[in-house]
Amino acid sequence: MSEVVSYSRKGQVGIISVNYPPVNALGQAVRSGLLEAVKQGQADDEAEALLLVCEGRTFIAGADIREFSKPRQEPSLPDVIEAFENSTKPIIVALHGTALGGGLELAMGCHYRVALPSAKVGLPEVKLGLLPGAGGTQRLPRLCGAQKALEMITSGDFLSASEALEHGIVDAVTESSDIAAEGLAYAEQAITKGWPVRRVRDLEGKLETGRDSDVFEQFRTTLQQRARNLFSPFKCVDAVEAAFQLPFEEGLKRERELFLACMESPQRAGLVHAFFSERDVAKVPDLPTDTPVRDIQRVGIIGAGTMGGGIAMNFANVGIPVCLLEAQQEALDRGIAMIRQNYENSARKGRLTTTQVEERMALIEPTLSYSALADVDLVIEAVFEDMAIKKQIFSRLDEVCKPGAILASNTSTLSIDEIASTTRRPEDVVGMHFFSPANVMKLLENVRGEKTSDEVKATVMAIAKRIKKVGVLVGNCYGFVGNRMLHRRGAEAIQLVNDGATPQQVDKVLTDFGFPMGQFAMSDLAGIDVGYRIRQERRKAGEEVPPTWMDKLAEQGRFGQKTQAGTYRYKEGSRKPIPDPEVEALIRQFREEQGITARAIDDQEILERCLYVMINEGAKILEEGIATRALDIDITWIYGYGFPAYRGGPMFWADQQGLEQILDGIRRFHAQPGGEQWRPAPLLERLVAEGKRFAEL
Template identity: 50%
Template sequence: MSDLIHYCLEDGMALIGLCRPPVNALSQRMRVAILSACERAAADTEVKAIILHGVHGLFCAGADIAEFGTDAAFAEPSLPDTLMRISEIDKPVIAAIGKLALGGGLELALACGYRIGEPGARLGLPEINLGLIPGAGGTQRLPRLIGAESALNLILSGEQVDAERARLLGILDRVADNAESLLDEAQAYGRELIGAAAPARPAEQCPKPASDLPEDFFSRFRESQEPLWKKRLAPRLVTSALEAACLLTLKEGLARELALFQQAEASTQSQALRHLFFAEREAGRIPDIPADLPLRSIRKVAVIGAGTMGGGIAMNFVNAGIPVALLEQQSAALDRGLTQIRNNYEISVKRGKLTTAQVEARMELLYGTLDYADLADADLVIEAVFEKMEIKQQVFQTLDQVCKPGAILATNTSSLDVDAIAMSISRPQDVIGLHFFSPANVMRLLEVVRGKATAPDVLATTMQIAKRIGKLAVVSGVCFGFIGNRMLEPYSREAHRLLLEGATPAQVDQVLTGVGLNMGIFSMQDLAGVDVLYLIRQANRTASVHDESYCRMGDELYALQRYGQKSGRGFYRYEGRDRREDPEVVALAERLSSELGISRRAIDDQEIHDRCLFMLINEGIQLLDEGIALRASDIDLVWINGYGFPALLGGPMHYAEQIGLASVLAGIQRYRSELGAYGEMWFKPAPLLERLVAAGKTHIERF
C-alpha cells in the first residue's frame, strides 16, 4: 500500500493506520497515501465501515508546517480536498484518536462521521498561534458540531481540550476506557454502526450554528475584542470564517475559509510566527554536541540566594518535582524567601491553578539552610547572589570546596564574565551560566552561557534540565551581557541620546510600542528600577561599553532618587498605576544637553525607530559574527521571550530581513554621516552586515 499507511481488513472494517512518525504530519505524500487508502476502502464491497487511527498510538498533530508558504502546501490532493472526499464516502468513517488530534489532525477527525478518543487525548485547533486559521474545514465543520460561540472560543484560544471535555462539547462521540483498548473499542463502535445500518454521517448537531445567538453577536464580539487583538490579523480572519459558517452553505463556507486561510498564510505575521516555531526547535541543537552524549544525573538542586530571583529559580525545579536546597546567609532572609515562595503558590491556589495539596507537596521538596555543607550532595548548584564579581567568585570558591565531584556549578549572572568566575576555582569544566529572567518562575527564557572550559556534557545536561523545567533555553557564548543585555546596550544608548537631542521619553516609548514592543525602553527601565540599573553600571563600568550621554541621564535620575515605579518618579511620574509625562525630566535633558554641547531639535518618529532598532539589529549581527550566538534565530528567541519584542515581527533579526538588510545598512550609514562625531563613534556597521549586503544576501547568516 504505502510506507506511510498500514491497511488491513478485519470483520468488515478497513483499518487505515497513519504511520509517519513522530506526529503523522499531513504532508503532500501523506495526503496521497490517506486518500488512496480511503478510496480503496470506499470501493471495496466487503468494507462496511472505515477506521482511521495512528499506528503508534498518536493520531495526528496536524499539517506539515514546513510546507506552508511553498507549492507543496496545496499540491494535489490538497488537505481541504482530501478531507472533503473522506466526508463524502458512503460508509461510516470513524476517527480513533490517540494522544493528539491538533490542527489538521482534528480537521481530519471532523471530516469523519464518528469520533472516539482515548482518555488522555488532547484535541484542538492551535493554528492561531502561527498566525493562521484552520484551513481544511475546521471553521466550518466545528461550529456545525458544537455551535458557533463554542467553536469561536476554542479556535481563538488555540486551546487543547482533553477527551472528556471534547465529549461534553460534542466533538467526541465516545471516550475509550484506556489508550490500549482504543482501537478495539473503535472496532466495537464500528460493529454497532454496521449492525444499526447507521448513516455514513449523522445529522448535524448544529445545522444553524448561530441560532442561539443575537443577530448582532459578531459585530459586538469584534468591538469587544479589538483592543485585545491590536495588530493581530489572524483573530479577525477566524471571526470572519466563523461568521461565514453561520451565513453560508458548507460548500460556500469552505471556499470562504480557504480564501481567508490563504490570506493568513501569505501575511508577514504568519511568516514571523512560523519562523519562531522552527527557531524554537532549532535552538536545542548544538553543532558540536552529539545527540547521544551521556548526561549527568540531576536528582537534587541547590540555589544560593533566597531573594526574588533565587526563590523564583527554586520554584522552577520543585514545580518539576526536583528537590531543592535554598541557602541564605541569615535566617531572617531565608524565612522571607520561603514565605514569599509560599505566597506565590497561594496566589496560584486563589486563581484555581493549583490545589492546596499540590502547594504542600511542592513546599515539602524545598529545604531552607544556612549551611553550605548541606549542598554537598547537590547535582546542580545555581548561585543567585548580588551582581558583583568578587562576591560571585567567593561563592564559587566555597562551592569548589563543599560540592561533590561532577556537580554542575551555575551562575545566574546577567552580564559578568562567566570565564572569570570559572577560572577562579579548580574545576572550570563544571561551570556554566544560567541566566534566568525575572520573575524566574514565570519567564520562559533561559540564556545558557557556555564558558571556554565548560564540558560538553555540562552544556547538554543543562539544556535537557531546562526543557524539563519548561524553559526555552538558548545558548550564548561569553561576553558582556551575553546575547540579550549586550544588545540592550546600544538600543538603550540611542534612546537616552535621543532624549538629549530633543525627544521625550513618551515619544520614544510610543514609537517602540507602536511597532509592537510590550514596553518602551523608558517605561521598562522605570519598572526594572533606575537604581538597579545604576548599580549594575557601577559594578560593570570597565566591562560595559558606554559614553557620557548614555550614562548621564540615568546617573542624574539616580542622584535625584528617581528610582522608577517604586519611588513614584523615574523617567515618568506615577500616580498609582497611571504613568504621566514629567516636565522635570525634559528640563533635566535640556540642562544635560547644554552641559554636553548637544544641539536640540525636533526629532521625527522614523528617526527614533531607525536609530533604536537598527543599532539593536546591528549588535545582534555582530554577536552572530563573533560566534556568541549560534544562529540568528536564537537571537530572535532571546528578544521575544526576554525583552518583549513582538512575536508578530519574528524577532529583531527576522524583522531586519523583512525591512531589507540593504535598508538597515543604508540607515546606519546615513546616521553615521549625519550625527557628526557621535555618529562616527557609534554607528559602525557590523562587518557581517556589510558582507551580507555586498553578497546580495537576504537572510542573516554567518559566512
C-alpha cells in the first residue's frame, strides 16, 4: 500500500482513504495507491461494497501541479478510473471540499456519489488550455446532458453540491458535516438495499435526448463571442460531441486525440505559465517569509469618486469597516449613492441578498472630517493625479493617523518617494494602485518606496490576498510597471495614427491579438481627461511631452464614454465605439499642422510597434529592478490590462516569439528618423547575445 492511500474495513464496507495534504492531488503515489487499494478491496471477501473518501479539508482537487513539468509516470489516471469503474463491487465516493479535474473524473468512475452541502465540483482544465483527459468529456454528459456538460467544461466553472444534485452529477447531498460517517452510512445503505454496480459509461438516457440536437453548433456560435481566439474551448465541444456520436471506447480515443492537440498548442504553455505565475508572484524574493504583518481591522479611503468608492467596496466585501472621506457633502453623498447602486445591481442579478447589501453598506462610514481617520490601520488616498494635492493630503494624514498606520496612495504614475517626503514616517508610506473598476479588476500593484519597511510591504501583499486581489510588489518610478509600459504603447499607438493608421485599425490589431479592447477604446473607457491630466503634470514638472491630437480631444471636452464622445462616439447607454468623422478631420488637421505626410500602414507593423515597444520597456524595468522577475510584469499585464492569458504575458510572449527576432525589429525602428524612443534596452541586447530568455533571469 502507498503511504498516502490506505485500505481498511468497517463491517461489510471496504474503505479506501486518501491522505495527501494539502489538497489530495492525484500525484503518482496517490494514483498507484488507489490502484492497489481497489485491488485489495476486490480481493477482500468480507467487503460487500467499497467507499472512497479523502481526509483533510477536501476531496481530490485535481492533478498534482508538482508533476506538471515532469515525464508522466504509471499508472495513468485513466487506468485507475477504469479499475474503479470495472469493480465487481459497488463503489461509493464521498465528496467534500472540492472535487475538481481528475478528482471529479475519478468520482464519475465510481458507481454512486454522495456529497456534503458545502462541496463543489468542476472540470477546470480549460483554464490551463486543456480539456478533461481521463474520460470527463465522455462521462459528464451521460450524467447531466449536453448543455450542462458543455457549460461546465468550456468555462471551467464549479457547481455547488445542490446544483450537482439537480443535474444528476451526484446522487445525494448529506445533512451532516462528517463526510466519513455519511459516506459509510451511504455505503451500508447500498449493501442493505442491494444496489448494483452502475457504470456511468453505460448510461444512455441523456445521450438519446441530445443526439439530434443542434446544441453543439449553437454552443460553437456562442464561443465565437465568449472565447474568441481560444483553442481549447472549441476542442472541448468536439470532445463532448463525440460522446453523442461514438461508442464509449471510441469516444475516449477521440478525447485523447483532442487532449494531445491541446497539449501541443502554444496556448497551453501560456496558460500554464499564467497559472504558476499567479501563485509565484505573491512570493517576493527579497522579502523574508517570516516578516511580521500588521493587523488591519479598519481602513480609511480618501476620495469617494469612482475609484475611491470601488476601493471601499473591496474592503466592505470581506467584512472590513471603511471610513470614506470626502471634502464636500455633495460629493460624499454621490459616492455613497454609487456604491449602493453597484451593490443593488449585484442583488438584482442574484449575486447578493438584500441583507448582504445592507450589511456591506453599514460597514462604510461616510465622513467629511480627517479626525475620523485617527484610529484606522490603513488609509488609501484615491484623488486626482496631482502631486500638490497628494502632498497636502499626506501631510495632513501624518498629523492625524496613529503611529503604525499604513499611509497608501492609489496613484497610478506619481513618485511614492516624493509623496512620502511630506511625512515624518516614510517607512509607513506605500503605493496601492488599484485598477478601474476597482471593485472588479483583480490586480493590485503595490509600490515600494525607497524607505518603505519590509513590514509594510508584507502587509499590503497580505491585504491583496485578503480582499481577493492578485498583488504584485513593484518598485517606484514614473508609471511603475503597468502604466510605464502602457504609456509607451499609447505613445506608439498615437504615433501610428500620426503616420497614417486610423484609431480603429490600431484597436482592431490589438483586439485580434487577444486584448479585450484596443488602446483608444480603453482610453475612452478610462477617460481621455485622465491621460491629459497626466501629460500636463509631466509638462509642469519640466518634461518634454510633445502635443498630440489626443490633447485636442480633451480640450474640446471629448473625455470618452462619460461624455459620449472621445476618440469614438457613443450612443446613450451603449459602450460600443463608433468611428467619428469629426475625429478623422481633427487628425488630418493635426498632421497638416505638424507637417506629417500620411502613409499606408499594415497590420503587422502596428502589431510589432505596439508590442515590441512594451517588451523593450519591460526589459528596462527589469534591468532597473522596478520589477524583480519577468513574471511580475506578465501578471501585471494579464490582470491589470487584459493581456491575453493564453499568451502568457508580454515577457513570456517575447520569449516564445524569440528575443532575437524582437531585437531585430526594435533596431529597425530605432534606425528610422525620429526613432530615439526605440533605443534597445541593454538587458535585451545582453540576453540575445548570450542566447538566454527573460524567464532565465
